[in-house]
Amino acid sequence: MRVTFTVNGREQSADDVWEGESLLYVLRERLGLPGSKNACEQGECGSCTVRLDGLPVCACLVAAGQVEGREVVTVEGLAEHARERAAGCATGACGTGLDEARKWAARPSDGAAGGDLAPIQQAFIDAGAVQCGFCTPGLLVAADELLERNPEPSDADIREALSGNLCRCTGYEKILDAVRLAAARTGEAV
Amino acid sequence: MDHAPTRAMSAPAGTPVGLSQGSHTRGGVGESTLRPDGTLKVTGEFAYASDLWHEDMLWGCTLRSPHAHAEIRSIDVSEALAQPGVHAVLTYDDLPCEVRHYGLEIQDTPALAQGRVRYHGEPVALVAADHPETARRAAAKIRVDYAELPVVTDEASATAEDAPLLHPGREDHHAGHVPHPNIVHRQPIIRGDVAAARERADVIVTGEYEVGMQDQAFLGPESGLAVPAEDGGVDLYIATQWLHSDLRQIAPVLGLPEEKVRMTLSGVGGAFGGREDLSMQIHACLLALRTGRPVKMVYNRFESFFGHVHRHPAKLHYEHGATRDGKITHMACRIVLDGGAYASSSPAVVGNASSLSAGPYVIDNVDIEAIALYTNNPPCGAMRGFGAVQACFAYEAQMDRLAAELDMDPVEFRQLNAMSQGAVMPTGQEVDAPAPVAELLRRVKAMPMPPEKQWEAAGEAVDVRELPGGLSNTTHGEGVVRGVGYAVGIKNVGFSEGFDDYSTARVRLEVVGGEPVAVVHTAMAEVGQGGITVHAQIARTELGVARVIIDPADTRVGSAGSTSASRQTYVTGGAVKHTCEAVREKVLELGRARFGTYHPAWATAELLLEGGKVVTDGGEVLADLAEVLQDEAVDIEREWRHRPTVAFDRHTGQGDGHVQYSFAAHRAVVEVDTELGMVKVIELACAQDVGKAVNPLSVAGQIQGGTTQGLGLALMEEIVVDPETAKVRNPSFTDYLIPTILDTPSIPVDVLELADEHAPYGLRGVGEAPTLSSTPAVVAAIRQATGLALNRVPVRPEHLTGT
Structure with a gap:
């Protein structure tokens, strides 16, 4: 079957999709967006977390056919999503021009880059919240969604919001630091 | 904090050692520089x-x-x-x-x-x-x-006279030395006179302990x-x-x-x-x-549970004696590790379990035996802590029981028996680097206690998120008891028992666009630990350049050895440092040839590479690296080795088998819902001696990550194998639980830096030690809260409620 939906502001179609394929498989293997990760493929680890019409979901648990006509934001579109939000479009659903959407696909210059990242992405780097990084994309999408609805979360709020995302490397302390840091920086910027 | 001076440690291959760059160059050793792969990893573009x-x-x-x-x-x-x-x-x-x-x-x-x-x-x-x-x-x-x-699943069935043999006719180098063909390897260690010491003991404590099969559960399949x-x-x-x-x-x-x-x-x-x-x-x-x-x-997650080896489950029998004044007289133990169907690294795990079975304590009389079995259970091999984890759970439980028998404080009892530099291991090896065991315990004990009843702290309503059971809303504080537990452990760093544990680095220094650039090429597997961050820091420190490029790891360069045994910063870091020193010497040779006649300092002064220039130790600039190198690239590949080790004697276990030892201590604070058996770890504080924190941010990340894996083993992580069929019953993240952010407490970290003069920059391998003592500290805290013996991990709710 053919599935057509909006990914990171751009309408995309995938052909020859088998009915059993997940949104995660279509993103990773058919649309060239491998940022959403495949750590468990059973909805337990959160590494494939994406936004589906604004809500964080495990892409591995969403049948590809279910996203027909809907909006998906992945880690690859997170920076643009955060920019739009900062510009006053809180849901991220106000559309992106084709040229704008292509920006996130450009390769970053090197490890010192920074300006093009969402605040939560930069905070993960700065706080040491990234080790192997396999959980990072899902955590970023989930943490960004938390900060969108709660710009000043308590530690308990952060733990609750991220409790569906497993990390095996960090012991979560630096992830908490990163979310606090992103919240503080965003608060200062407002 | 006691900072040892950073200086060049002796390099074994005779390169100049008076030329170390200290940490004058920005982004060098000792700084919390950020990961070079960080941006790619947060944008989703990093290619796993x-x-x-x-x-x-x-x-x-x-x-x-x-x-x-x-x-x-x-x-x-x-x-x-x-x-x-x-x-x-x-x-x-x-x-x-x-x-x-x-x-x-x-x-x-x-x-x-x-x-x-x-x-x-x-x-x-x-x-x-x-x-x-x-x-x-x-x-x-x-x-x-x-x-x-028919299956064999434990020591009794595997070593029965008529047991089916997993590998009949095996011809490996251990085969002729084991008491049964279903025993992969056996390592005894005998030192002193246990029988005589037993006579002198005022108290004797024996215990049987069991450690379940833990899975690495790395997220990338x-x-x-x-x-x-x-x-x-x-x-x-x-x-x-x-x-x-x-x-x-x-x-x-x-x-x-x-x-x-x-x-x-x-x-x-x-x-x-x-x-x-x-x-x-x-x-x-x-x-x-x-x-x-x-x-x-x-692999998907289901297959991943079958696709790699696990941590050896273990059964451990321990006997300790002590005098009335609190000195340990002797220790006898027997450690049975289940290696499963194939050998993997079982022999080395046996070597670790036996040689580290006494823990970081001075015990002159020991009688130790460790074996690994061949069974029809899943194969077991390397996991963070590698044989030392299982022993630490048992010997630390024994320490608490001895202290209780002697009516002593468990921390003071440990400190009284703690090893320090110069102590002798059960293998006869002298610990010839700092071993601040008592100090680590003092530090975790001195940390401020987390406040009591934090679920009430928020104000009027009970915040169930701060209670055992959390949002399951199982208690509002009724039946909740706090407990505090301590543990300390010892882990070897590097490959042991005579293994040729070398690493290789290739370093190229050239001028690109008028700027000197160092290119570091090793085969080191960056698995998330931050080795590439550290390599760039070392190159900056040793070559005085700002720009370092890390080439992808591949087999076009010599072996870097394994990213395991807490060894990569030590060994491949050492190889990068060693090769950079050779590059530096070559650069200075070039400089002398080109400019030596212009300035006497080229011949007489100690020269450094700093800020892209050749400078004297007095700070005088002699030349830009760009001028020295011109269009020439200095490109050198070198191997580097730490001090050699020797095999343990097959009968007595004697031998200088380990490269380096590392130490960490934990204090766990838990709250237990004693009615339902739910445990919430409130805080898990760690103090560790890292010799030199090459990247302090990464060091903290290693300690907190290792600590959390230890918490997982204490409370939830176990691959359950059916004892009748030897089939795995929980190959999924639905049924094999690893700690979430809700299960993981605050982990305050206190880092000591007591230099090991044998290691590059004085550093000590960091990754594994915090995984050891975390588990027994958590269980000790639950024991204090419940009064239960708890001789098996993971501790499950039914172990606490008796249901």
């Missing part, structure tokens, strides 16, 4: 092994045994092969040459099962197809006729892409811990010389020991060579 894609690529799939022990009578692949989209189906009979087994130390593992399967999930056949689901469905159509065999090459060889892009060890095992089974198997490290989503053994490497290469097409294999 499972993200790789190649035009025309096929998907590989493994058919695995549903039985723990069975004879394979026949395999019929015809229906699978006939499926549309299927390009190849391979079994044992399709292996291309005479070499059909592999293994880290003992080559006992068949690439595909031959006539017999020895554990649940053993690979039997392979399929390549154009879609992963097509491959899975085709694999399900392979007809294997199994005749089930086993995966890789094999691309057949025109020369008949294969290019393999792979997530592994040790490229050259893989290569040594893969090439013979493919019937190819090593130079025709070219391996490149792809992104690795964590490892923790679980990628030290091969998983899909040979399989993907076989399918690629058979089909002539690139083949990608990616």
Whole structure:
């Protein structure tokens, strides 16, 4: 079957999709967006977390056919999503021009880059919240969604919001630091 | 904090040591520089092994045994092969040459099962197809006729007189020294006179302890892409811990010389020991060579639980004695590790468990025995802590019981018996570097206690998120009891027992666009630990340049050894430092040749490379590196070795078997809902001596991550194997639980830096020590809260409620 939906502001179609394929498989293997990760493929680890019409979901648990006509934001579109939000479009659903959407696909210059990242992405780097990084994309999408609805979360709020995302490397302390840091920086910027 | 001065440590190959760069260069050793792969990892663009894609690529799939022990009578692949989209189906009979087994130390593992399967999930056949689901469905159509065999699952069944032998006729180097063919390796350690010491003991404490089978549970599944090459060889892009060890095992089974198997490290989503053994490497290469097409294999989580070795489950018997004034008289122990169906790294785990079984204590009289079994359980091998974890759980429980018998404070009792520099291990090896065991305990004990009843702190309503059971809303504080527990551990760093544990680095210094650039090339597997961050720091410190490029790890450069045993910053870091020193010497030679006649300091002063210039130790600038190098590149590849070790004597266990020791201590604060058996860890504080924090941010990350894996073993993590059938019952993240952010407490970290003068920059391997003491500290805290003995981990709610 053919599935057509909006990914990171751009309408995309995938052909020859088998009915059993997940949104995660279509993103990773058919649309060239491998940022959403495949750590468990059973909805337990959160590494494939994406936004589906604004809500964080495990892409591995969403049948590809279910996203027909809907909006998906992945880690690859997170920076643009955060920019739009900062510009006053809180849901991220106000559309992106084709040229704008292509920006996130450009390769970053090197490890010192920074300006093009969402605040939560930069905070993960700065706080040491990234080790192997396999959980990072899902955590970023989930943490960004938390900060969108709660710009000043308590530690308990952060733990609750991220409790569906497993990390095996960090012991979560630096992830908490990163979310606090992103919240503080965003608060200062407002 | 006691900071030892940073200075150049003696390098064994005779390069100049008076030229170390200290930390004058920005982004050098000792700074919390950020990961060079950080941006790629937060944008989703970092290419992990499972993200790789190649035009025309096929998907590989493994058919695995549903039985723990069975004879394979026949395999019929015809229906699978006939499926549309299927390009190849391979079994044992399709292996291309005479070499059909592999293994880290003992080559006992068949690439595909031959006539017999020895554990649940053993690979039997392979399929390549154009879609992963097509491959899975085709694999399900392979007809294997199994005749089930009786299983051996523990010491009694495995060493019974009529026990079926896992590997009849084994000829490995341990075979002639073990009391039963189903014992992989046995290591006794005898020192002093236990019988006489026992007579002097005022109290004797004995205990039986058990550690469940823990899984590494790295998040990035086993995966890789094999691309057949025109020369008949294969290019393999792979997530592994040790490229050259893989290569040594893969090439013979493919019937190819090593130079025709070219391996490149792809992104690795964590490892923790679980990628030290091969998983899909040979399989993907076989399918690629058979089909002539690139083949990608990616395990799902279910398969991952069968696709790598686990931490050895263990049964431990301990006896300690002490005098009334609190001095330990002796220790006798017997440690039985279940190695499962194939050897993997079981012999080395036995060596660690036995040699570290006394813990970081001075015990002059010991009688130690450790063995690893062959059984039909899942194969076990490397996991963070490697044999020391199991022993630490047992000896630390013993310390608390001894202290209780003597009516002493458990921390003071430990401090009274703690080893320090100059102490002698049970193996007779002297600990010739700082061993601040008592100080680490003092530090965790001195940390401020987390406030009581934090669930009330918020104000009027109870915040159930701060209580055991959390949002399950199981208690509002009724029946909740706090407990505090302490533990300390000792871990070896580096490969032991005479292993030639070297690493290789290639460093190139050249001028690009008027700026000096160092290029560092090693085969070190970056698995998330931050080795590449550290390599760049070392190059900046030693070469005084701002720009460092880390080349991808591959087999075009010499072996870096394994990313395990807490060894990479020490050994490959040491190799990078050593090679940079050689590059620096070459640069100074060039400088002397070009400018030596212009300034006497070229001949007389100690020269440094700093800020892209050659300077004297007095700070005078002699030349820009750009002027010295001009269009010449200095490019050197060197091997580097730490001090050699020796094998343990097979009968007495004596020998200087370890390279370095590392120490960490924990204090756990828990709150237990004693009615429902729910445990909430409130805080898990750690103090560790790291010798030199080369990257303090990464050091904290290692300590907190290791601590959390220890918490997991204490409370939730266990692969449950059915004792009757030897089948794995919980191969999923639904049923195998690892700590979430809600399970993980605040982890305050106190880092000591007491230099080990034998190690580069005085550093001490960091990664594993915090995994050891975390588990016994948590369990000690639960014991204090409940008064229960709790001799087994993980501790489950039913162990606390008796239901």
